[in-house]
Each structure stands twice: as structure tokens, then as C-alpha cells.
Amino acid sequence: MDNSKAANFAGAFLSGSTIWLPDDAELSPASDVDLMVVTTDTDPPPKLGKFRWRGVLIEVTYLSWGQLPSAEVILGSHHLAGGFRKNTVVADPAGRLTRLQAVTAVEYARRPWVRRRCRSAEQKVVDGLGALDPSAASHDRVTALIFPAGVTTHVLLTAGLRNPTVRLRYPAARELLADYGHLEHYEELLRLLGCADITPSRAEHHLRAMTEAFDATVPLARTPFPFASDITVTARPVAVDGGRDLIAKGLHRESIFWIAATYARCLKILATAPFAAGPGDRRHRPGSTVLLQRTHRPVTGRPPDAADGDARTRRRGERRWRRPTFTR
Numbered sequence: 001m002d003n004s005k006a007a008n009f010a011g012a013f014l015s016g017s018t019i020w021l022p023d024d025a026e027l028s029p030a031s032d033v034d035l036m037v038v039t040t041d042t043d044p045p046p047k048l049g050k051f052r053w054r055g056v057l058i059e060v061t062y063l064s065w066g067q068l069p070s071a072e073v074i075l076g077s078h079h080l081a082g083g084f085r086k087n088t089v090v091a092d093p094a095g096r097l098t099r100l101q102a103v104t105a106v107e108y109a110r111r112p113w114v115r116r117r118c119r120s121a122e123q124k125v126v127d128g129l130g131a132l133d134p135s136a137a138s139h140d141r142v143t144a145l146i147f148p149a150g151v152t153t154h155v156l157l158t159a160g161l162r163n164p165t166v167r168l169r170y171p172a173a174r175e176l177l178a179d180y181g182h183l184e185h186y187e188e189l190l191r192l193l194g195c196a197d198i199t200p201s202r203a204e205h206h207l208r209a210m211t212e213a214f215d216a217t218v219p220l221a222r223t224p225f226p227f228a229s230d231i232t233v234t235a236r237p238v239a240v241d242g243g244r245d246l247i248a249k250g251l252h253r254e255s256i257f258w259i260a261a262t263y264a265r266c267l268k269i270l271a272t273a274p275f276a277a278g279p280g281d282r283r284h285r286p287g288s289t290v291l292l293q294r295t296h297r298p299v300t301g302r303p304p305d306a307a308d309g310d311a312r313t314r315r316r317g318e319r320r321w322r323r324p325t326f327t328r
Contacts, residue, residue, distance in 0.1 A: 010038040010065060012091040013101070015083035020163040030242035032057040035090075036083065038097065039064055049229020050238075057234065065096075071103035078117040078124075078158045081108060109161055121155045121164070124148060139267035146260055149192050167242060170254040195256040203252035203259070207243050210263040214240055217266040227265050 016034030018027065027033070032050060035058055039045065044062035051058055067080075074080045084104035089097045107113055128148025132141065153173035154164035160176045170189065177183045190196035214231065221231040230239055239262045246255035 008039040008041050009091075009093070010040050011089065011093060011097040012037045013083060013097055014088035014090060015061075016059075017163055017165050017168070019083065019086065019088050027056070028245075029237050030245055032059045032238060035060050037062050038068065042066065046224075047226050047229070049226075050232065050235045051229070052234055057237070059229070068097075068100060071100050071107070074100060074104050075107050075113040076116040076120060078121040078154055078164055081113070081117055082163055084108070114159060114161070117158045118155050121151055121158055125151045125155070137268075137271060139264040139271065142260060142264045143268075146193060146257060146264075150257055152189055152192060167238065167258045168254075170257055171246070171251055174254070190253055193257060195253045198253050198256060200247060200250075200252040203247050203255050206259050206263075207240075207247065207255065210243075210259050210266070211240050213263060213266040213270070217269050221269055225265070225268065228269070230262070231265055231269060 013036050014034065015036050017031060018033050021027075033056055037048075037060055039062055041064055044064045044067070047062065048060035051060075068074060071084075074084055081104060084101045085108045086105060087098075087101055089101055092098050125148050128144065128151070132144055134141070136144065150169055153169040156173050156176055157164045157169070160180070162172060162176055165172050170193075173189060174183070174186050177186050187196055214236070217231050218233055218236075221228050229235060239258070243255045243259050243262075246252070
């Protein structure tokens with residue numbers, strides 16, 4: 001996987017959940033190692049995605065220098081700053097990443113930057129929910145809803161100087177709130193996602209249905225989606241086994257976020273030509289109705305245009321959308 005001699009290679013650093021683990025921690029089979037590769041291209045290449053390298057599941061994402069112009073930009077970004085709070089640089093031909101990391105590490109925990117990162121996460125929630133499109137396919141509506149809804153956990157995790165993780169964002173937020181004695185607020189996060197009242201048996205049912213769709217989609221997952229590498233045999237320990245592990249630990253409600261996200265991605269691929277209306281599409285679509293279609297119920301009225309108005313206008317638009325509900 002050595003691309004360090006490529007003409008556009010500018011450096012690489014580790015990111016994601018693994019860099020928040022103790023040095024002697026054992027990597028879970030349901031986890032991957034996030035490697036961010038910086039290029040000199042104005043527009044970075046498409047995400048390479050997940051693959052095995054020497055027995056470790058690696059996920060490679062490309063960034064351009066335009067996305068890392070200064071330590072100030074990094075410090076204000078809730079999804080970038082954590083990768084620079086400690087030195088995880090693995091390649092740095094010009095020394096630029098090292099300099100950015102050194103400044104970020106000093107400033108990372110200072111209150112003005114923490115507040116700026118929280119505002120960054122809050123804005124992502126507002127912008128995402130304010131741009132919901134009721135005319136989109138059900139699986140696209142679910143994706144458009146659950147990811148910005150889930151960023152509410154990132155606001156809290158960012159404020160608590162915790163990792164704004166992706167798949168395990170809800171267990172992480174629960175732990176944070178428990179540590180600060182505010183666990184009573186956790187139910188509101190789950191209600192917004194629509195899974196506060198889901199039972200273990202229902203979560204297992206949804207996991208089985210998603211797994212069937214996942215296994216049927218894997219041979220077809222060659223479409224040019226940024227998440228295509230998440231629907232592969234290599235990614236199965238994360239996408240499927242990770243959900244099963246959460247349910248086994250009593251975190252069945254928390255498992256719903258990634259189950260629904262993966263299910264929607266499978267349906268996205270199955271609904272894409274030449275697979276649309278094919279046997280796989282017809283077979284798995286009915287099974288997804290309870291899990292997916294009920295997650296997004298637009299009320300009568302035009303959703304806010306993402307380009308119209310300020311944040312207050314978009315917030316008014318968000319109130320036109322009812323909270324999602326999963327069947328128990």
C-alpha cells in the first residue's frame with residue numbers, strides 16, 4: 001500500500017477511534033484503523049475505503065492541503081481536531097503536518113476552540129435537517145436524517161473532549177453523560193433518532209434483516225458510492241458483527257444507528273441500475289419498511305431549502321419534520 005513516492009503524496013496521519021485508545025489496548029475485530037492521506041491535488045481522490053493490510057482492517061480517506069490550510073481551521077473543526085490532538089503523523093515529507101499538529105495539540109483543549117468546534121457540530125445538525133427532501137427515495141431520506149440527527153452526540157462529545165466517533169457515537173455519548181451526572185438527557189438523543197423504546201428482540205430482528213440485505217448486496221457493491229467499501233466481505237465485521245456485539249452488551253438501542261445506516265446503503269446499491277427492481281431489490285425492500293420508512297415522516301409543507309435563509313429559518317423548517325419512530 002506504499003504510495004509515498006507518488007507525485008501527489010504530501011503526507012499521512014492516523015485518525016479515528018484507535019488514536020483515542022490506550023497504547024496497550026487491543027483492537028476490536030469490529031474496529032478499523034483510519035488513515036488520512038494528504039495529497040497536493042486541489043480535489044482529493046475519491047475515498048479508497050476499507051481493505052486488509054497485514055491482518056489489520058485499514059480505511060483510507062484522502063484530504064487535500066486545501067482542507068488543512070492552517071491550525072486554526074483544524075482547531076475549529078469537530079471532525080478534524082481530534083486527529084491532531086496527539087502526534088499520529090506517519091509520513092510528512094515537507095514537515096507541514098508536524099507543524100500543524102504541534103500547534104493544534106497546544107490549543108486543542110482551550111475553551112474558545114472547544115466552543116467553536118461545538119458550533120461547527122451544531123451547524124451540521126441544522127444544515128442537515130434543514131435540507132431534508134420529502135421527494136427522495138426512502139433509503140436516501142433515512143440517510144439524510146440519521147446522520148445529522150446523530151451529530152447531536154458529537155456536540156456533547158466535542159464539548160467533553162471525547163472522540164466524536166461514528167459507529168459508536170451513542171454508547172460514547174451515554175458514557176460521557178453518565179460521567180458528568182446527566183444521564184437523564186440521553187433518552188432525548190435516542191428519541192430524536194427514533195429508537196428510545198426499541199426492544200432487544202426487535203433490534204435482533206432488524207439486524208437479521210439487514211444482514212440478509214448486506215450479504216445479498218456484497219456481490220453487487222461495485223457502484224461508485226463513497227460508502228461502497230463498507231458493503232464488502234472485508235467490512236462485514238464492522239457492519240454486521242459490530243451491531244451484534246452491541247446487542248449482546250445490552251446496547252440494543254444504540255445498535256440501531258449503524259443497522260439503519262448500513263441497511264439504507266444496501267438499498268441504495270440495490271436500487272441502482274442495473275439492479276433496480278431486480279430480485280434483490282424486491283426481496284429486501286419489504287423487510288426494510290418497518291426499520292427505514294418509519295424513520296422519516298414529513299409533515300405537510302415544503303421542507304426548507306438548504307440555500308434559503310439563515311439558521312433560524314432552517315430551524316423553523318426542521319420543526320415541520322416529526323421525530324422518527326421505530327416499531328417496537
